[in-house]
Amino acid sequence: MQGDFAPHRSDIDLLGIVDGDLDRATREDLSSRLSHPVLAVPAQGLEVVLFPAEAAQTARLDLPFAFALSTGPGLESACEPPGTANDMLIDIVLCRDAGITLSGKPANEAFGSVSRRLLLAALVEELGWHLRQVEERSDDRTRVNAILNAARSLHAAETGRILSKTEGGHWWLRRHSRDALVARALEVREGWAPATFDPDSVRGFVEMVARKIDSMRREPA
Numbered sequence: 614m615q616g617d618f619a620p621h622r623s624d625i626d627l628l629g630i631v632d633g634d635l636d637r638a639t640r641e642d643l644s645s646r647l648s649h650p651v652l653a654v655p656a657q658g659l660e661v662v663l664f665p666a667e668a669a670q671t672a673r674l675d676l677p678f679a680f681a682l683s684t685g686p687g688l689e690s691a692c693e694p695p696g697t698a699n700d701m702l703i704d705i706v707l708c709r710d711a712g713i714t715l716s717g718k719p720a721n722e723a724f725g726s727v728s729r730r731l732l733l734a735a736l737v738e739e740l741g742w743h744l745r746q747v748e749e750r751s752d753d754r755t756r757v758n759a760i761l762n763a764a765r766s767l768h769a770a771e772t773g774r775i776l777s778k779t780e781g782g783h784w785w786l787r788r789h790s791r792d793a794l795v796a797r798a799l800e801v802r803e804g805w806a807p808a809t810f811d812p813d814s815v816r817g818f819v820e821m822v823a824r825k826i827d828s829m830r831r832e833p834a
Contacts, residue, residue, distance in 0.1 A: 616777065626704055628704060629663045634679055647682055648690040657686075658686075659683070662682075664676070672702055672726065674699055676698060678701060680693075700742065706775055709721040730830065737830065739762070740819055740822060743759040746758075747812060753801065756810045757810075760794060764782050765778060765784070770825070786799070
């Protein structure tokens with residue numbers, strides 16, 4: 614837990630481990646049991662990802678997952694077929710550091726560590742996803758998330774620790790006190806101000822952070 618949860622704006626991320634692959638019937642059964650409103654989601658959304666045991670222990674690019682479900686109030690539930698992803702490495706880092714164990718081993722034992730090289734690659738890819746979201750969607754929640762995720766991504770690149778969005782924004786402002794874009798994103802997130810964002814400024818900020826992290830990724834080990 615990071616102390617930044619608010620039901621109207623936050624998602625719940627649930628990571629788990631399965632022994633082997635899941636067949637289609639099992640995935641469909643899990644999806645029906647876990648989807649809102651069968652399992653009521655007390656938040657903006659619920660993300661459930663299940664990993665094969667070997668993948669959970671051995672972090673790598675193109676990390677395999679066995680099950681991935683997105684659901685929540687007002688959302689159409691979506692269950693992905695088994696595949697691979699890099700952004701889930703970020704979830705594992707966060708889970709190992711701040712996750713709450715519901716069953717089984719503690720998160721930092723159940724999931725293997727993620728190297729800095731892998732984390733940097735995953736952060737760059739995640740920021741690319743945010744850029745695509747900013748291009749495709751015009752809502753202010755998307756823009757606020759892109760700005761604050763970019764800020765906390767640079768902190769993660771430098772320290773290996775992933776802050777909450779709010780903490781990441783405040784960390785950025787301690788370095789760049791006159792950054793009006795990040796300051797406004799925090800004000801909007803915390804309900805202090807109406808949202809007013811220039812899309813080009815949002816894209817420029819996210820691209821700048823992505824370039825910084827990418828240059829760190831290319832430095833000699």
